[in-house]
Amino acid sequence: DRVLEQTPGALKEGQFELYLQPKINLGRQLVEGFEALIRWNHPTEGLLPPGAFLPHLEYTEFGADVGRFVLADAVAMLDQWALDGLPYSLSINLSPSHFLSDRFMADLESALAGKDPQLKSRLILEILETTTLDNTEKVIANLAGCKALGVQISLDDFGTGYSSLDYFRRLNVDEIKVDRSFVSEMLESPDDELIVGAIIGLSHNFGRRIVAEGIETQAVQDRLMVMGCEIGQGFYYTRPIPRKEALEWAATFS
Ligand code: G
Ligand code: G
Numbered sequence: 422d423r424v425l426e427q428t429p430g431a432l433k434e435g436q437f438e439l440y441l442q443p444k445i446n447l448g449r450q451l452v453e454g455f456e457a458l459i460r461w462n463h464p465t466e467g468l469l470p471p472g473a474f475l476p477h478l479e480y481t482e483f484g485a486d487v488g489r490f491v492l493a494d495a496v497a498m499l500d501q502w503a504l505d506g507l508p509y510s511l512s513i514n515l516s517p518s519h520f521l522s523d524r525f526m527a528d529l530e531s532a533l534a535g536k537d538p539q540l541k542s543r544l545i546l547e548i549l550e551t552t553t554l555d556n557t558e559k560v561i562a563n564l565a566g567c568k569a570l571g572v573q574i575s576l577d578d579f580g581t582g583y584s585s586l587d588y589f590r591r592l593n594v595d596e597i598k599v600d601r602s603f604v605s606e607m608l609e610s611p612d613d614e615l616i617v618g619a620i621i622g623l624s625h626n627f628g629r630r631i632v633a634e635g636i637e638t639q640a641v642q643d644r645l646m647v648m649g650c651e652i653g654q655g656f657y658y659t660r661p662i663p664r665k666e667a668l669e670w671a672a673t674f675s
């Protein structure tokens with residue numbers, strides 16, 4: 422597998438890069454923070470999206486190596502933003518096999534060693550709803566460990582994994598991200614809008630923050646605001662872009 426063979430060299434040479442997509446506080450029309458989305462600046466194949474390489478790495482030691490790179494790079498960004506007086510949060514995506522591995526909590530602790538509580542509270546770990554459906558006890562133990570460390574947890578792609586309501590109650594997460602498949606065409610599909618409304622209501626009743634991803638038009642943004650959704654993300658604002666551009670974009674937003 423060429424991806425597997427090339428990954429260690431790519432890590433060493435700094436070919437992986439975190440692009441950023443802003444998360445917008447809808448009511449205040451402010452940039453709350455960003456989601457980091459990995460890209461591979463491949464020397465011969467150009468810019469590769471995560472789908473072109475992450476599936477090859479899942480369940481291999483290199484997947485965990487990339488996960489540790491993402492953690493370290495994210496913490497370094499939050500450090501820099503604190504120095505620059507930028508109060509942004511940063512969300513990262515965790516691979517299921519890394520999150521469920523015995524190494525994960527140690528990797529997280531070492532990435533955050535010596536960091537102050539405010540920095541830790543600005544780091545948001547996105548785990549897939551589908552990841553949480555197996556290994557329930559491990560997931561609940563890790564969530565408790567993350568809470569104790571002071572980082573936030575977000576349940577990504579929510580609505581695609583069919584969590585039971587009992588399970589939803591047991592998962593002590595800070596944030597729910599409604600999957601973009603329910604959001605993007607919400608105004609053309611009454612069923613989608615009903616699902617989004619139900620997820621917003623459920624999340625609020627449990628005290629969870631709600632993020633809608635996949636906002637592609639102002640009309641969808643405005644509808645979500647009326648429905649009480651706090652945070653939005655999507656191509657309507659911008660696609661994921663390199664870090665420097667993202668900070669410039671944020672500085673001129675609103
Ligand atoms: O950015 P893009 O739309 O191409 O992302 C595609 C998928 O890759 C998304 O589901 C996203 O969650 C996932 N992804 C992006 N960056 C990372 C990462 O750093 N780690 C993991 N595990 N998944 C990521
Ligand atoms: O699974 P996850 O939510 O982490 O996926 C993030 C991916 O969603 C990124 O690859 C990003 O490019 C993509 N994305 C972000 N905003 C939009 C959007 O408004 N529409 C669509 N179709 N994809 C989006």
Ligand code: MN
Pocket residue numbers: 456514547577
């Ligand atoms: Mn995500």
Ligand code: NA
Pocket residue numbers: 577578579598600601634
């Ligand atoms: Na998602």
